[in-house]
Amino acid sequence: MDHAVHNKLVSFIWNIADDCLRDVYVRGKYRDVILPMVVLRRLDTLLMPNKDAVLEEVRYQKEEMNEIELDDEPLKDASGYVFYNVSKWTLTSLYNTATNNRQILLANFEEYLNGFSANVLEIIERFELKSKIQHMAGKDVLLDVVEKFLSPKINLTPEEAVDPDGYKLPALSNLGMGYVFEELIRKFNEENNEEAGEHFTPREVIELMTHLVFDPVKDTLPLTLTVYDPACGSGGMLTESQNFIEEKYPTTGTRRDIHLYGKEINDETYAICKSDMMIKGNNPENIKVGSTLSTDEFAALRFDFMLSNPPYGKSWASEQKHIKDGSDVIDPRFKLKLNNYWGIPEDCDATPRSSDGQLLFLMEMVSKMKDPAYSTQGSRIVSVHNGSSLFTGDAGGGESNIRRHIIE
Template sequence: MTNEEFKKTLWEAADKLRGSVAAATYKYPVLGLVFLKYVSDMFDAQGRVIGKSLAEPTSEYYIEDEDARAAAAEQFTADKTFYDADNVFWVPPNAHFKTLLTQAAAPDLAQRLDKALGEIEAENPSLKGVLYREFSRLELEPGKLGELVQLLARLSFDPDRHGSRDVFGEVYEYFLGQFALKEGARAGEFYTPKSVVNLLVEILAPFKGTIYDPACGSGGMFVQSAKFKDAHAAKLKKKGDLAIYGQEMMAATRRLALMNLAVHGLHGDLGNTYGDTFANDQHKTLRADYVLANPPFNISDWGGDKLADDPRWVYGIPPKGNANFAWLQHMLARLSSRGRAGIVLANGSMSSQQSGEGEIRRGMVQDDVVECMVALPGQLFSNTQIPACLWFLSRDKATGDNGRIDRRGQILFIDARKAASGRISRTQIEFTEGDMQRIAQAYHCWRGTDFSNGEEYADEPGFCFSASLEEVEKHGFVLTPGRYVGAQVEEDDDEAFNEKMERLTAQLAEQMEHGAALDAAIREKLAALGYEVAR
């Protein structure tokens, strides 16, 4: 079984157990159990590492005598400090997944799970208030929770063959994606399609410094940023390092994010609690090197009437009925002097003139903080059909850490509406790896970054165009890429015009004749059924 087949099989089996519990509720116990299996297996793996260190002559804990070594192994594997030292969560014996698996048929399994997860939280302060502890409230049919525990017991790993974080992280992300498909509109509260996240990350290229997401959902931006950093460290022969900061308004979603970080071996500051970023900003003094976010689109009840004098509104007070330009200005306020931001927003943000939005956009362009605009295709999101775009903002477009080419006074426009060639389902598409590389390379070549592979930038009709601020002003400060990139150059057609017209005319006549025959057949069937058909 491939990894994808394994994840798909696991999901299908888990979904069958769902019964009458809605996906919005079901994701928390499922992902909570996935996390419990993860920490239990990590705990066991650390025990094996401790045992091996006692038998390794070069280890500071080496013990030559076998009997003494066995006794020491029993003592050391029961010592919490040996787990804390390697950032491995301590799992009490009664809370271990294997122990609970033996109790899967117990009528009080739900209560035992709640108690076990409470014990893990008590032993690991960083998990306090994070784990799902409401199994007792689930309205599952008798025995189904035990079946779910037995099913997730199939998750296992061998550190010598593959990394635990990869296996469990992939399952966790896959389950998040599947729950998003099930939930429809509600999915936007916690999940951004993976290919959209990856495209943001590929363009922004977070590698070293602080990274911030003010609407972090389940933490996908952080996870993909860390993966990008690790993937490019060897290539660039540099050590990447990212300090993670975020905030999430929904308490349950914040717990998903904290678990997601833990599954991937990441540590982050998500504030002291959940809360509204506008009214209860928990990172007021932060100045981040990278901001990545997919805030909720076009929200009207964001509390703007109470924040009219907020110092974040440098370019104008955002309209009370739409938070799009509140998000943009909030993220600009949290950027360092060299900081850059990548933000997913509704297409309307590129051209709206309502309630002062046009003036705010004008101020941002004239102040030269808009770096790149990307138009996205429809059908990328499982939870909304609202057309979306990517805004990339920058505090420093001159030569330096952000690129070798001075791009002050210029904005890169990329029209990626036809650039997604992957398909997830009948109603949803995605960017493939090749699609993302094409789009990201246009930016990196334009900016002259370390990720450009030495290639030079060139405008490509129908796809990308580097515009001066004067050109943007001529378009009334509207930032829709289609206005700037022009029409795509069609490939030369060897077929002569007269020949093509003759062929297409014949093809049209044939199709019209076929259509008339179908029309006659339908009329005949309807007449036979006693319906009078108008002509």
């Protein structure tokens, strides 16, 4: 999808907020509705072609197999994705059967949401979408919002369409959907006076990072590899890495398996990332929610490549209790063995000052590196930092110990 079409789509979605929600939410809150509705509409369009097959599988399991609980795997096979919806509803049928009774529309909409598979239900919960649907229904704008997202003037489907004037609307690829997510987040963040980098990294920066981490080993890339981002945001770093490898270094005669892993603390951004993984055919279970610093989610795993743009200049004082007990470091990720003046190994603190946690994310990645003694290539890391990582801290302090450990 070219930039002109992409920008037109983003503008149309952006205008939905002003058209329908200006009297319901303050502008800074528009994204709380628009982003989950974009996700919902995209999932809806993907599931529509195989809707009848899913409903037939539901009927088969209930009536012929006498199942009380539905079996996930046949339903996924029927839908063609790692998610599905077992209700009779789609957004189109919800709109077409709507009446003036807002309670009926709300009840049908909730039945539709409850019909999704567990992995989508988690996304709905993280977005707090059910309460937002109830709020919009109470303000009599829910039907208007649904109508806008079903507009024939935009195409959120993976198939080419034609608008009412006869003009072709290009298919929206999974990659294009990722661009739409990130552009909307950027625009909403500007409205809220937030830093855009808190939620996604510009594509130009990611492209530079992918060149840095993959180009030196392009001739020896394994057929199966793992990529990890401990502050994955909406997942752009992960999916762009995957796209980069597949486009720049394609394989012949076989398919490369690229497994993406990430963790994100913000519920909304996590929901976008996880839904993006589902849409693109990656395993959504590899994306975790919560604080990377407080909980070592992937303690048993080691990764081939790690790319990240962790938050910098942000305090980690609230997470200190999970990492240190007084002056003692209790999390092995942030404890090092370094030789003292006499060459004797000693346990050393590898935590920076509490006002800036960016080096903790670096140490998280270092702790997930493969040992070259057991892995032919070890691991490669590229991480975005501001200048403070290079010079803050006194000799023998946490920051200094981290730099010494990496160099040695």
